Amino acid sequence: MASFSGYLPYAFALIIAIPFLVLLRQFVFTYIRLKEQEIRLLSVKSNSENKTQSYERMTLFMERLKPSNLIQRFDKGLAAHEFIFLTEKAISEEFDYNASQQLYITKSSWQNIVDSKNSVITLLHKTYEEGNGNINLDEFKTILLMNYMEGEDYISMTIEDLRKEIIIIA
Template sequence: MTSFSGYLPYAFALIIAIPFLVLLRQFVHAYIKLKNQEINLLSVKSNSENKTHSYERMTLFLERIKPSNLILRFDKNLAAHEFIFLTEKTINEEFEYNSSQQLYLTKNSWKNIVDSKNAVIDLLHTTYESFNNSPELDEFKTVFIMNYMNGEDYIAVTIEDLRREILIIA
């Protein structure tokens, strides 16, 4: 029995330490669980912010390619074909710059944006081709705007679709 009495202080310390170790383990487990939830919440928030930013950037792109905004760009002394070349180049460059935004948009929204961009470029060319000779720039711009106004306002429709989608996301 003397040999057991030598272990008694250790057994007593172990009996007192076990509840503290269990509580410490529960505390650490709860802390890790809360930190994981915080990380998940931050990643969801970040993803939502990326989506919102993408919708904003693509709406800005669509606003910039509206014919009423396009005709204000570039020097007034350009020939109509030079204006078309520079406008198409600018539209394509800005589109390429924003093309990574498709990761955060729905397929339908991205398709509508691409279709709107292509429709504006097509309208530039068909308007130019409608003239028998090389038009003056002011005359070309007037007919270009009139052709857009007489057709479907596909840019406004696309922006409205983006607006509806962002309300669903937010």
């Protein structure tokens, strides 16, 4: 029995340490679980913010694509064909810059954006061909606006679709 008394302080320390170690383990696992939930919540929030920013950027692109905004872009001293070239270049560059936004936008909305961009470029060329290349820039801009207003307002429809989708996401 005398030899057992030498282990008594160790047994006492072990009895006190075990509940402490169990509580510490529980605390660590709970802390890790809460941190994982926080990370998941932040990634969902971040993804939602990315989607919102994508819809905002593409709505801005669509607004800039409207012929009423395009005709104000460049110097009045240009010939109509120079205006078309610079406008088409600016549209393509801005579209290329925003191409990564398709990751966050639905396929149908992205397709509407691409179709709208292509329709504006087609409208530019069609308007120029109607004037047989013999119209000045002011006449070209007037005819461009008239042609756009006579047709389907695909840009406004695309913006409205984007607006409806962002309401669903938010």
